[in-house]
Amino acid sequence: MSTKFSELTTDQKIGQLLLVGFPSQELNDELKELISDCHIGNVIVFQRNIKDSLQLAELNNSIQKLMEEHNGVPAFIGIDQEGGMVARIFNKATCFPGNMAIAAGIPFEEAFELGAAIGEELHDVGVNMNFAPVLDVNNNSQNPVIGVRSYGDIPEQVAQYGKYLFKGLQSEKILSCGKHFPGHGNTNVDSHLGIPVISSSLSELEKVELVPFIKAINSGIDGIMTSHILFSALEKDNLPATLSKTILTRLLKEKLGFKGLVITDCMEMKAIADNYDIEEVVIKALNAGADILCISHTKELQIRAFNAIKKAVGDGIISNEVIDSKVEKILYFKEKYDLYNWRKLNCKINDEELKRHSKLAAAISEKSITLIKDQKGLLPLKNQDTISITPISQATSIADDEIEKANLGCVLENEVGAEYINYDLKEIDEDYIISKVINKKTIVFGSYNMNLDKSQKRLFDRLIATGKDIILVALRNPYDISEYIDEVSTIICTYEYTKLSISSLVKVLKGEIGASGRLPVKVD
Structure with a gap:
């Protein structure tokens, strides 16, 4: 039986707004403390957390048990399993081709089968959210961070491949989070290292960068990840998209009609961390329209973020109505993706499944x-x-x-x-x-x-x-x-x-x- 919204304490509600990473391949004291004391509600796993698919399944089960004990709400457990050069699970799992190889090798309709295969493996090991597909149109050859992570430089092509890939993921009960809104393709700066600036007008963005996101939104994608990019023609207050109410609320939610979860890229990336204190940035992002804040690495920053939100709610800087609306939406999607039935998962990827997926991956790769x-x-x-x-x-x-x-x-x-x-x-x-x-x-x-x-x-x-x-x-x-x-x-x-x-x-x-x-x- 799922936890009712009315049963959550203020601390538990705030914890639902945070997605954190941790350094261990097991449920260590650091994560235990974050869940028990701050009621952190969601987790992101990286390669540092993963030995193989069986170990990952056991880890995710232990996380969900602790979430059940302290929150009464299961966690979104997210991962960047894009395929190709950006993947976190290698051992006892299939290494699928990445986006540009996919676009080079197969018709876009066949991306559904690939997305479903990725989703099947993630679901089996207890991952229920994938930060994929990349919906960026790579229209800048000097881009240091997107490149082959994109399906290409033609907006409609990116839109079609992204649509079928995310539909495949979501068919296997994996919430798909398209990224990086409103587009990271036309940059020559890596937002992990600095703030990229894009000067395109809204009409220019609507012809290129926004095309795949509009297609995804209209086709039912349930997650969008924000970018730490300054869109100077859209945002007059010199704020990156993650912190911009103009971009996240007025553009994404109101103009484009997105009703799903808005999740930030990691708040420890230098585009954000070098320019803002964590206390300032989490308040700005939530008020701008973000629903879940990703803080991938540092326990101190994760605790400070929790405390900052709690103080902001107490001081009326973030209203209870804003917090409640975000948490109600998060709980809705946890129900939709069947997170409360996590105990019924297979907890490992079987050999037959691996053979089938390996054959699919090889066929796409050879065609690419x-x-x-x-x-x-x-x-x-x-x-x-x-x-x-x-x-x-x-x-x-x-x-x-x-x-x-x-x-x-x-x-x-x-x-x-x-x-x-x-x-x-x-x-x-x-x-x-x-x-x-x-x-x-x-x-x-x-x-x-x-x-x-x-x-x-x-x-x-x-x-x-x-x-x-x-x-x-x-x-x-x-x-x-x-x-x-x-x-x-x-x-x-x-x-x-x-x-x-x-x-x-x-x-x-x-x-x-x-x-x-x-x-x-x-x-x-």
Whole structure:
């Protein structure tokens, strides 16, 4: 039986407005204290909390038991399981392709099946909210944080893929939270590190950035995540969207008609944390229209946020009516997504399910590999006098967390006998690499966000100058190829550097499958 709104104390109501992270793979004293003393009502899990899917299920069950004891209300347990380069669960779970690979490989209607598969695995282990899909239109090639997390640069395309993906998630009782409203695609600053500014007018936003959000809202998405971006033409008080009543209430809720949960991006990101105290920011966000505030990392800030809201309610800065309306909405969606039946969950992902999902993920990945050109007929790849120069994969932003390690060079050595050199993105030894390619005929060069990295460009330019046959593989950002369309004879895009994408790529390089992917963005 669900807890009635009237049964909640003021502290319990305030706790429902907060979504917190913690550092452990088990229910530690830190989280226990937050739930017992502050009645925190919701949790976000990261890779730091996850050993594998079975452990995560056990952790989530222990969290829900404590929530039941202290709040009488189950928790939203959220995760960033976007797929591709941004995923938190790797072990005993399926590694699904990310958004740009999806858009390169399959028709948008097929994104429903993918969303349902992701939702099925999350539901089985007790996660009931996914901060996905990314609904940002990546219309800025210099964007350091969105890029391949987007479905592309065509608004209607992003809208259609996002619609089917979130419907698949919600069909499996996972509340889908589209992000980052009203759009993070046209920025060249990572909001984890600073405040991006977008000067577009509302009419301009309605033609591009808002299109996927409008489609999602009209199609029934139940969660929207705010962005910490200053939209200077919309917000005259110099406030980022997360803190702007103009954007969250007047635009999102009133003009666009969104009735679901408005959840903030993490309040510890530097776009917010470097400019506001936590006490100030939580009050501004709630009064602006946010329903749930995400504070992902620091216990002290989480407690201060709770105390600040409690004081603001006592002082009348936030009215009881505002708090009550938000909490009633949160409880409504906890009922809608069947959170009170958490004890009935499978608590693990079965082998049959993993096989089915793995097959689906592999099929999408193989279809996503995009051959831009092969003018000299260098494919299928021969092992004679071939060397691969490939990067050591790494997270390029805080959003990536710790990514699954992939190694194209090692796989090519095993599959076709090609010698390889792994280069470190942080410190490239150009002279050593050049010395190793002198006696080779063909170079397979893997780039990794090279369009944003001068040192990679310098190395690649030197490799071109050797006059060798070159196969350029853009392992993540397809914009890497834009400067080299005319210079390099063979170019391939994979959209993500994961074990799955490398497996698909090597099949194309060996001629075992054709490359049927299509570019979701303009690169010229």
